[in-house]
Amino acid sequence: MTTPAPDHESTAAPVEPHRVLVLNSGSSSVKYQLLDMRDRSRLASGLVERIGEETSRLVHTPMAGGGDGPRERTGRMADHGAALRAAAEELTADGLGLDSPELAAIGHRVVHGGLRFTAPTVVTDEVLKEIERLVPVAPLHNPANITGIRTARALRPDLPQVAVFDTTFHTTMPEAAARYAIDVETADAHRIRRYGFHGTSHAYVSRRTAELLGKAPEDVNVIVLHLGNGASASAVAGGLCVETSMGLTPLEGLVMGTRSGDIDPAVTFHLKRVAGMSADEIDVLLNKRSGLVGLCGDNDMREIRRRIDEGDERAALAFDIYIHRLKKYIGAYAAVLGRVDAVAFTAGVGENSAPVREAAIAGLEGFGLAVDAGLNARRSGEPRLISPEHARVAVAVVPTDEELEIADQTFALVAPDAGQLDN
Ligand SMILES: Nc1ncnc2c1ncn2[C@@H]1O[C@H](COP(=O)(O)OP(=O)(O)O)[C@@H](O)[C@H]1O
Ligand SMILES: CC(=O)OP(=O)(O)O
């Protein structure tokens, strides 16, 4: 007789493995979630920030079986491996340890999948090698993803580890959007093309936006604005991505927290020839010392708005540059799509910053776009419309859930017979 785990619904018969742990490893943080795929409910979630610093912090939130709120741990966690081991200990303390037979798989966000990975993939040694080969085109992200996978494998060697790639959703982009206008042989020899990132978010949000409009994804054209620390826009036509703002690497496109986004490539030659900077120094400049932080010293939109309210001109200019780029992309993607049904804001800035949404849409009445100030100011964790009632184009705030999307894709791969889950 097996005894059901305490604190959980007791079931007489042994159950098939039905839990998925999702790891979303960023450059200096890990977000994780444990989900029960029978009803897609969240059993626990957590965030480890400032990995590698003395002030690392883990916040773990159990959802099931108890009233106790978030628990916190502080103190140096040297790398993503240490962070994951700490998270595993917290899960064990809740009776949700990684050793549980109920765990079906671990799903990992992997940022760059190159040309090879066009679907979620079970990780083998060979797959891991290929993800490693892609480190030069995702230097802030793929190394963290690899450490996460290695550590998870060491903790549960018998369990499928599934890589879900940021690039997959963008593989439907037509060649006209995916190719750079450079010498074709050189481009092909080095696999230089536009891959696009944040794909799980663009996929999830475009689908949820269609739902919000009461339509099937095939019937709507959506511009998704994923505005987090990294930021990207996508044009989604009938559920398929036809254009996105990030390119070979997550550096192209919008102004981001610390990244420049679009820039004349000749700036890099100039920095090398005239300013005497090395390729690595230029890389650090454009990826870590540019964008909002380069323009005004802060990359957090809350801090920038606070400074603007106090009359800070550098913060105001940084905000204007950020908004100007965003508007250019909205206009460009309206042209790419021909007909736009909705513009959806998502991720940390898109979901929380009413001033960003207002400023980005201001003056776009000619495109049928407008924001209702009252609706825009309202706060909610649910997808919602912020455009006036009879607007030609819907403007929406749609919270992203990369972890849920990764869990769905992971579970579909390892338990294809589990049946279609609702939604
Ligand atoms: N309440 C808020 N108001 C404005 N901006 C916010 C708010 N909360 C978070 N943000 C912005 O969201 C960013 C983080 O977004 P997130 O999507 O979590 O990014 P990432 O996944 O890239 O780390 C912060 O850097 C900050 O600029
Ligand atoms: C690809 C990318 O930019 O990801 P993030 O926003 O997590 O940095």
Ligand SMILES: [Mg+2]
């Ligand atoms: Mg993110």
